[in-house]
Amino acid sequence: MAAKKFKYEEFLPVYQQVLKDVVEGTYDDILEGVRVFDKEGNGTVMGAEIRHVLRTLGKSIESKTLMAQFKQHVG
Template identity: 55%
Template sequence: MADSPFTPDQIEDFKEAFGLFDRVGDSMVAYNQVADIMRALGQNPQNKEVNEILGNPSADDMANKRLKFDEFLPMLVKADKLLKGTLDDYVEGLRVFDKEGNGTVMGTELRIVLGTLGEKMTEAEIDGLLQGQEDENGSINYEAFVKHILSV
C-alpha cells in the first residue's frame, strides 16, 4: 500500500499475526475477530470505530462474513489514523479524581476506575500498570503516571 504508515517488515509481521486468527485454514478471518486482531497489532480502536471501519455490518455479517488480509490491511491503516488521546487529554481525564487539587489521585480510586469504566482491565493488568506508581500515602502523581504509560 502506497499510503501505508507501516514498513514492509511490519506488514509481513501483521500478515503472520493475521494468519494466527485463521481458524478455518482459508487465509481469512471472521469480521468478529477484526477488533481483536487490531488490538493484537498494537491499535486500540473502540468497538464502535471497528464497526464503522467494517461498514456497520449486521450481527449476522459479524458472525459469518470473512475477509482476506488484503482487505484487512486498509482497515488497519484506518485504525492507525484514528484520533489518539494526547497527554493533556489523559491528564485532564484524571484531574476529575484529584479531590485536593494537588496533582495526585488515590491509587485505590484509580484501580476502581481502571477495573470498571470503559474497556475494563483485569486485576493483574491493573497491578502491572500501577506497579511502582504509588507513594507512601497510596497516592499517584497522575501526570507522571500518564507520561509513564505513554512511554511504554
Template identity: 45%
Template sequence: MSDLSKNDIERATFAFSIYDFDGSGKIDAFNLGDVLRALNSNPTLATIEKLGGTKKKGEKQLSLEEFLPIYSQAKKDKDQGCYEDFLECLKLYDKNENGLMLGAELTHTLLALGEKLEDKEVEEVVKDCMDPEDDDGMIPYAPFLRKMCDGWSKKGAAAPADAEPAEA
C-alpha cells in the same frame, strides 16, 4: 502505505521483528495491539479488532507487508487520546487540586471505566507505574500517567525514544 515515512517503516519493521517470535516473518494477529502500542499508538480493543487483530492466539498470522498498511491506518486514528487528555480525566478525582488522588480510586478507575482491565493487569500496572501511597492513601497521578503513556506494557517494552518528558 505511501503515507509512511522511511523512519516510520524502519520503526515498524523493528517493532514487527520483536514480535516475530519464531523468525518466520509473521506475527500472530493476537499481538497486533502490542506491536501498535510499541510504535507509540494507543488503539482501543475495538480498533485492534477492526484492523485485523484477534482475541485468541494462533487464529491468524500477519506478514510485514500486511502489517504496514494496518500501522498506517492506526497512525491516522485520531481517537486515541494522549497524555494531556488522560490527565484532564484524572484531575476530576483531584479533590484538593494538588496533583494527588486516592490510590484506591485510581485502581477502581482502571477496573471499571473505559476499556476495563482485569484484576491481574491492574496489579501489574500498579506495581510497575504507581508511586507508593502516602499515609492518607494518596498518590501523585501525573507521574503514574506519564509512565503509562511513555510505553509501559505487560511485555516490558521500553519508553518510546520520541516521548516528551513529564512536566513538573
C-alpha cells in the same frame, strides 16, 4: 494502612501502558480526565481511584500489579 497517592506524572505512563490498546486522545486529554479524581486539588490521585477507573473501563488490575507498574515507571 495508609492510602497510596500518585502524582499525575507518575500515573499517566502506567495508565497508558495498561490501556495502550484502549486509550484514545492526547496526553493532555488524559491528564484532564485524571484531574477529575484529584479530590484534594494537590496533583495526586488515590490508588483506589485508579483501580476503580481501570475496573470501570474493563481492565481489572490487582494492587500488586498496579504497584509494580508504578515502580517500573517511577522508580
